Amino acid sequence: MTLSLPVVLGVGAIMFGLGVYGALTQTNAIRVLMCIELVLNSVNINLVAFSRFTADQALGQIFAVFVMTVAAAEAAVGLAIILMIARRKTQIDIDQINLLKW
Amino acid sequence: MTVTDWVFLAIALVTLFSAYRVVTTHKIMHAALWLGLTFVGVAGIFLLLGADFLAAAQVLVYVGAITTIIIFGIMLSSVEDLRGESFDNVWKRLSSRLTSSRRGIWPLLAAVGLAAAMVIVVSRGQWPASPHAPALDTPRLLGEALFTRFVIPFEAASIVLLVALIGAIALALKEERTE
Numbered sequence: 046m047t048l049s050l051p052v053v054l055g056v057g058a059i060m061f062g063l064g065v066y067g068a069l070t071q072t073n074a075i076r077v078l079m080c081i082e083l084v085l086n087s088v089n090i091n092l093v094a095f096s097r098f099t100a101d102q103a104l105g106q107i108f109a110v111f112v113m114t115v116a117a118a119e120a121a122v123g124l125a126i127i128l129m130i131a132r133r134k135t136q137i138d139i140d141q142i143n144l145l146k147w
Numbered sequence: 148m149t150v151t152d153w154v155f156l157a158i159a160l161v162t163l164f165s166a167y168r169v170v171t172t173h174k175i176m177h178a179a180l181w182l183g184l185t186f187v188g189v190a191g192i193f194l195l196l197g198a199d200f201l202a203a204a205q206v207l208v209y210v211g212a213i214t215t216i217i218i219f220g221i222m223l224s225s226v227e228d229l230r231g232e233s234f235d236n237v238w239k240r241l242s243s244r245l246t247s248s249r250r251g252i253w254p255l256l257a258a259v260g261l262a263a264a265m266v267i268v269v270s271r272g273q274w275p276a277s278p279h280a281p282a283l284d285t286p287r288l289l290g291e292a293l294f295t296r297f298v299i300p301f302e303a304a305s306i307v308l309l310v311a312l313i314g315a316i317a318l319a320l321k322e323e324r325t326e
Contacts, residue, residue, distance in 0.1 A: 048151055048152060048155055048195060048196070049274070049276070050274045051269050051270060051272070051274055053155075054265075054269040055266055056162070056192070058262050058265035058269065059163055059262055059266075060162065060163060060166050060185075061261070061265065062258045062261055062262025062265075063163075063167055063170055065254075065262075066255060066257075066258030069258065070170075070255075075220050076178060078217065079169055079217060080170060082213060083166055083169060083182070083185065086186065086189045086209070089193075089201075090189060093192075093193055093196050093198045093201060094196055096196075097196045097197055097198070097278050097279070098279065099279070102279065102281075102282045102285075103282075103291075106200070106201055106285065107292055107293060109198075109201055110201070110204065110289065111304055113205070114304045114308060115307065118307055118308055118310075120216055120217070121216065121311050121312070121315040122315050124216055124220040124315075125314070125315040125316075125318035125319045128220060128223055128224060128319060129318055131223070137224050
């Protein structure tokens with residue numbers, strides 16, 4: 046047995062669970078962003094694993110490239126929004142951010 | 148077990164442990180550094196799966212750019228969040244977690260349930276037993292596919308990146324202009 050597919054998928058699933066738990070429980074907005082990055086990375090692991098075990102190896106890897114692109118865009122825009130909120134409210138606790146406009 | 152299995156096991160354990168520390172460590176700066184280690188581990192898994200271009204891109208984009216941008220975000224935002232919770236006692240922290248509805252048992256159940264469902268589905272499925280032969284030059288493979296079959300998604304992704312770039316600059320600059 047060399048690197049079977051279910052083992053890699055299991056690693057991805059556990060990492061996904063960790064990311065979901067963090068995104069649900071953390072109150073710091075930056076920490077929530079980090080946990081979302083964990084979730085996106087675990088999805089990438091799954092995509093690359095599937096691409097290794099199918100005949101057309103380019104498919105899964107290209108999907109992973111697009112996931113990476115969207116994750117970079119999400120991190121940039123998310124952190125810009127968090128910085129703007131931090132400047133106005135002097136805190137980034139997501140339980141306290143409850144106004145659409147102030 | 149072959150050498151590849153042992154290496155994969157080690158990298159997977161490091162990745163999962165650092166992902167766990169991202170969620171549980173107190174100081175948010177430590178969480179950012181653990182996140183960087185997680186990204187390195189994921190790059191190692193990519194390497195073992197034969198996706199060497201993706202591993203390089205992972206190191207460049209995630210370890211190089213996203214970890215740095217997150218650390219910048221932490222340092223530019225509020226200071227009092229750096230330290231995190233102040234409970235030193237493990238049991239006090241645990242009980243305060245479990246009694247609150249926001250951080251209590253329901254998120255734990257949701258996350259564990261989701262992961263368990265995925266593991267069950269994966270373990271019951273019929274999977275191809277042996278991997279195909281790894282593609283020798285993944286950069287050429289990916290480049291040819293990106294510029295022939297996937298050229299429209301490729302252009303859409305570049306527009307997404309451009310919009311995100313402009314949007315991030317506009318969001319970060321707006322406050323200074325009005326002040």
